[in-house]
Each structure stands twice: as structure tokens, then as C-alpha cells.
Amino acid sequence: MDSSKKSALAARRQFLLDSARMAGGVGMLGLGVGLYAKQAKALPPAAIRPPGAGTEQDFLGACIRCGMCVRDCPYNILFLAKPEQPIATGTPYFVSRTGPCEMCEDIPCVKACPTGALDHKLTDIAKSRMGLAVLIDKETCLNFLGLRCDVCYRVCPLIDKAITLELRHNERTGKHTIFEPVVHSDQCTGCGKCEKGCVLEVAAIKVYPVKLAKGELGQHYRIGWEEKQKAGGSLVAPEVEHQYNMPEGMRYEHGKGLSSGPAPTPGAGVDSLQVPNPGRNAAPAGNIPQNIPGGGLSSRMTDDAPR
């Protein structure tokens, strides 16, 4: 009886020991793989995911590394990452500088994906966000040097939408215009054609994963002029209207410059919330309502005005 009790104890002891040994060994393996997996979540800047890939975190859970997208890409731009590359092993990517996405209208790579790691809801390639082009080096960009290279702008599949040329004075020559290529994130698909097209030895415009390329406003930030437009009028007291001391018969208006004619009527001018440099986002200057919170200019002259 006593010996059977002893052997049962020994068996239990052995079982606990075996379990602990197994848990320890497998736990070490898990720790190693887990830490490696954490590192592998960081996508290097030059590797761009195919269209419809979503965030890297989601993609690495959804992509089963089958390579169907690679096979169905008619331009053979996609590759599966090898273990020695700093991209999660077996996942698809392309490199803009050597082979950008040709933006097929039927998006065969997305259709080929069996898991939806490339989102099947993406049916308009212009809505894909593979990455975001950034004109990263203004010191070497030929357009910034005052030349008319324009190649990135010309090769952009969404010319005049994803890349526009913004004109400004060339201070160096004093008589020419600089045609600055500007990327608009609300249109850029990250196809990489601009980076591929850039004529420099090393491209001045590059496509990065959106997470690396895009800034983000604080959640609580509000763009004053957008809020004003939404509300249909200023939400804060207008600034003191700028007075220009002009010769008789001359007037100056922001944006329009100098002209001859009577001075503008007070209150019809623009307040400081107006875009300083009217471009794509320029909103027409509306009339400033007089019953604004804070009481407007006259009441702010006194100390008892609400602030």
C-alpha cells in the first residue's frame, strides 16, 4: 500500500517534471519566434505592398504567403520576401524604383488573393493606397533647381490630381518660375511611377509606406477655415481688420494686390483665418456676420468685453 502510494507520488513527480521540461523548452522557442515576429512587423521603406493590403499588422495576419498575387501580376513586379530580407518571410512586395505598380484596371493581384489579405472590396485602382510619394530631396530635384524636368508629374497616372505643379518665383534668377511638384495624399495611390521615372541617380521623389510618409494632426485639432466654412461663418471673433494706408484712389486687397478704385468698405475684407496663399483650397471670402460671439471689434475695445 505504502509502496504503491510512493510510486504514484513518483509518477506524479515525473509527470510534473516532464511537463515543466516541455513547457520550458517550447516556451523558449516561443519567446524567440515571438520576438522575431515583433521585429518583422517593421516594413522597410523601400518595400511597398500590393494594392489593397491595408495596415501592415492586418496584412501579416491575413496573408498566407501563397504567392498567387505574384503569379497573376501581368508585369511581374511582385516578389515574395526571402528569409534574409528585412520583410516578413514569404510576403509579397514591390520596389518602386525598379518596378512600380502599373495600376491595372482589373487589379488581377487582388482578385487572385484567396484570403482577402488584398482587400477584394478594392475595385477602383485609383482608390488604392499602396504607399505615398514624397518629394524628399528639394536640393537635387531639377524642378526645384529651376529646370522644367517635370518627369514625375508627366508619368503620374493621376497627373494634375496626385501630383500638381505649383508655380512660384525663382528668386535666384529673378525672372523665371519654379514649377514645384506637389504630391496630394488624397489622390496618390503610391504606385511608384514617379520614383521610377525620376531622372536623377538617386530619386528625389520616393514612395514610402503611408505610415512612414504621412503626418497626422492631433485628434482635437480643428482647421479654423474649414470649420468656418462648415459653420457658414466665423466661430471666433474676427481679427482687427488690416488697414492699408494707400494714396488717394488706390486700394490693396489680399490676393488681388494693388488696384485703383475706392477703398473697400469696412467689414467686407478677409479675416486672418483666410488661407494665406490661395491655391487649391482657397475658399471664397464670405461676409463676416456682425453678431459673432465676443461682440466684434467695437466691444473688444472695452475691458468688460467677454473674452
Place this chain on the structure above:
Amino acid sequence: MSENMHTKSLHTKRWGQEAVEAKGWWLAHKWLVLRRASQLGILAAFLAGPWFGLWLVKGNLNYSLTLNTLPLADPFILLQSLVTGHVPEKLAIIGVAIVVGFYLLVGGRVYCSWVCPVNLVTDAADSLRDRLGIKGGAHVSRHARYWILALTLLLAGITGTLAWELVNPVSMLHRGLIFGIGAAWMVVLAVFVLDLFVMHRGWCGHLCPVGACYGLIGKASPLRVVATKREACNDCMDCFAVCPEPLVIKAPLKDGAKGVGPVILASECTNCGRCIDVCSKDVFSFGSRFNNAASMAGVAQATPK
């Protein structure tokens, strides 16, 4: 001198030699040859596209599309993906259903011995290990694979990514052969070295979670190896020596007297059929799990002892 030669010849006697003498080369290698044909044929079908532009099969063992119609998907990787919280599209679900259905019937680990390319590597390591007379090595429980299987799912849940795929030699080798191997050959070499020097049948027989998953799928599969003529066994031990999972053989072959049926029911059995080949007495054959009564002959023979 002659004694020395005698022991040497004993030492170099390899499994299946008796079977070759008794049945001839073909019958002593039939299932092995068929198995290699299956493994290499499947690999060739995958390689015909990238090598010769003949697109019979696209993709790899994780997911493939045959003749642009038949989807096949690996249940283990999709299970991991599901654990990360991603629900796959229709084609992958159909692919998994077909694959699971197939292995439910033929035995889950048929994947290991008839499909998986790593089997070629570990079989080569085992063969070399035998030729070089390497014995012993690390002792790890054959249950380790189930722990590792649980670990891979846990990792998928914690990291939200298919963490095991970063190191999985099975998908790495197959993908590598088709899409470019890169440094994955080092991982495959590590598996080879493990099986050759560190552990007998280390990877496929102890650690691989892919095999563990397929084993669980095939737990109730009807197609099994049966020790049909177990009373003819002459204890030559060739089947034990050649079997990648020798633990599965013992009871069905030897415990007839205890009322154990002749069917190898253990889900670890890979249905490779090598035991059928190497047995000079033709004890084993493929059969069904439902014919598992401990035969009267076996019991009657055993009782007087």
C-alpha cells in the same frame, strides 16, 4: 580476420535486405518508389509553371490553384490566420474544405509522407544516419509537436501575425523551390543536421507542428496500415528500424494476445507504407480501420503461452 568481416557485414546489413531477397527489389521498394513519385510529381507540377511556362498549378502548398479551377489550402496556416482575427475569402475556405475532407479519408499524415518536400530531406538524413551508424542523441518527447502546435496558435493570437511562418521550414522550402530559395536553404540544412546528428527523426517525428496538425485531422481516417499477417512476424525489427514513427507499430503488431487489433490506429502513422515494403513476411498491408477485431487465430495462438 574472418570474424571481423562477419561483424562488419552484420553491421552493414540494412533494413529491407531480407525483403529484397524474399520478394525481389520491386516489391521491397514499391511504396517507397510510389511515394517518391508522388512527392516529386507534386513538386514538378508546381515547378512546371515557373520553369517551363506550363501553369498546371499556381501558388504553393499554403494555397494553390490547379488548372485555374481547383483551390487547395493548408488548414494549419488558415487556422493561424483565423486566430489572428482574419476571416478568409471564399476560395481559401473551399480549398481548406477539400484538403481537410481528403485527409480525413486517407489519413492526415499522408501529407507528410506523400506530399511534403521536407520529408525528402529528413528521409535522406535518416538514411545517412543509418549508413554512418550514428546512434543516440537528444531525447525529446514525441508529444513536443503538439505543444509546438499550440504555441504557434498562441503566437498568432498574441502577435496578430502568422509568426510561425517566419521560421516554418515546410513552407519555406516549398515556397523557396518555386519562388526562389534565398537563405531558406540554411533553415532546411538545419533540419537535415538536426535529424542527422542531434535527434533520430527529430523534425518530422518530434517537432513539426504542420505534421501534428495533419495528424489530428486524420485521427479517424478509415485508410490505415494493418498488420494483417502479424502471426507471421519473425521479429527481424526491420519495420521498427525503417518506420519514422516506430511507436505506432508495437501494439498492433505484438499485442494481439492482449486483445489489441491489428490496425495501426495511432494518428502519428504517416501511411508511408515503408513497413509493408521492408517486411520479408508480408505482415503489413493497407486496409481499413473498421476491420480491427483481434483475430481468433491470434488469440488462440497466444493463449497457451
